[in-house]
Amino acid sequence: MSIVIGPALAVALVVAVLVAAAVAWVTRLETSTATVTAAVRATVQLGAVSLLIGAIVGSVPLSAAFVALMVVVAARTAGRRMTPDRSGWWAIVPIALAPVPVVAALVLAGIVPAQGIAVIPMAGIIIGGTMTATALAGRRALDELEARRGEVEAALSLGLLPRDAALEIARCTAGQSLVPVTDQTRTVGLVTLPGAFVGMLLGGASPVQAGAVQLLVLILLLAVETIAVAVAVELVCRGLVHRTTEPQQLLESHRGPRVGAARISAGR
Known part of the structure; x- marks a missing residue:
């Protein structure tokens, strides 16, 4: 078919x-x-x-270079979704941190053949999912910190470090970026038949083989996207990914006084 x-x-x-x-x-x-x-x-x-x-596809080095290009384009796309600032390039960290080692491990373990025709599609699926999760998590975290500036200032006034104050506000909202992949995993086979499953069937594989491949893809996506979201939120809350207004300037403005207060307290 x-x-x-x-x-x-x-x-x-x-x-x-x-x-x-x-x-x-x-x-x-x-x-x-x-x-x-x-x-x-x-x-x-x-x-x-x-x-x-x-x-x-017949060349392993060229296939690896194409995967590297995927990572760069995904990082650029996710970074621009989060912020127009150059700091968006930090998106390359969550996008490369989990997918690249995962694909390499699959090849070394013999689960995915060391051939471009197998590596490129697998890497594309995982990197694409990570890109979406990173963009959503970073964008929601930044939006939340901007909208709830007063709460961040209140947390800072209570003595929390800038990173910790930002995490208290941004963490829960950014975590909602995992809802799509979680729902897709929970409802697979009942609501949707994802692309890998359908593609395997169209390619002549048995339903069992197609199901095994799709299960592998879904579980891997759940893992790498969770890691990506956690790293993206950390980058935002540390001020590495920021916008021209908030939350970077807000957090920076409290770093000096916070350190000074800590020194005064220590002196007492």
Whole structure:
């Protein structure tokens, strides 16, 4: 079984994009332009990547280089979602910290063949999930710290260190970034049949094999996204990822007085 590539597919894709853009425009969601742009970019990028992957899958070094490119692009995308500031490049830490060692471990353990055709799709799934979780966690943490500035100041006035004060405010909200992957894992097979499962079936694998691969993907996503969210929140609360206004300046403004107060207390 395979999807028939032809005029009917092209028409279906165009209609779907136009419907999404029209609904966004009518309901004033302000995403109609972004929808069309995303669809056009996806078409161009997938076309180019399809040709590129066909040329590099036979080379392990080239496949590894492509995975590295995935990490850089994902970090740039997540960083821009969090902040327009250059500090968004810190997103490369959570995005590379878990996925890269996980993919390497899968290859070394023999679970994933050391071939580009296997490594690139697995890395893409894991890095993509980590990118989304990092962007959501960082953005929500920064938004929360801006919206609840007074509570951060209150925590600082009680003697909490800037990092600890920020964590008290941002941690719970940022943790909600894991809701999508958690729900997907809990409802797999009952509500949705994810891409890896369907792809394996279309490729001729047995349902058991497809289920095993999908289970591996879901559990890995749950693990790496949890790590990514924790690291992203830590980066925000330490002021490494910030915006031009908050919370960086707020936290920085309290570091001097906080240290001075600590020294006075110690002297007493």
